[in-house]
Amino acid sequence: MGSDANYPPPPMPVAAPRERPFGVTLLGILYAIQGLYCLVAAFIVDMVFDMLPIDVAGLPFVGDIFDTFKLVMMLILILIAIFYFLIAMGMFQGKNWARRMGIIFAIIGLFNLPVGTIISIIILIYLYKADVKAYFGK
Numbered sequence: 001m002g003s004d005a006n007y008p009p010p011p012m013p014v015a016a017p018r019e020r021p022f023g024v025t026l027l028g029i030l031y032a033i034q035g036l037y038c039l040v041a042a043f044i045v046d047m048v049f050d051m052l053p054i055d056v057a058g059l060p061f062v063g064d065i066f067d068t069f070k071l072v073m074m075l076i077l078i079l080i081a082i083f084y085f086l087i088a089m090g091m092f093q094g095k096n097w098a099r100r101m102g103i104i105f106a107i108i109g110l111f112n113l114p115v116g117t118i119i120s121i122i123i124l125i126y127l128y129k130a131d132v133k134a135y136f137g138k
Helices: 022-051 062-093 096-109 115-127 130-135
Strands: none
Touching: 022 062, 022 115, 022 130, 062 096, 096 115, 115 130
């Protein structure tokens, strides 16, 4: 049988655990804060609409329209908050879908002139860095 120099076989290399880059942690925290902000905004919408005088010259259905509009605005804000919380969780866990969602939200943020545009450009550049892409398994 010859030489057993390769017996037992060498141990399989173990992949080092991926260390989350600080910027990804920061983005995750910021997305979570944004989610909280949207939840607070939903409750503020509720309070503001409850303080508005609904009786507009006795017009029928005005109160119903206000209530419907308030409900729609609150639901939209709550849904956006859920998206932000999901992105934050995905960022912390290194999920590539979270990186893609971060890119999509940053592209949308480009239209938020001028500060949102600058922040979105920074986020886009960061999410395309090699070490960040590696963390997300891309």
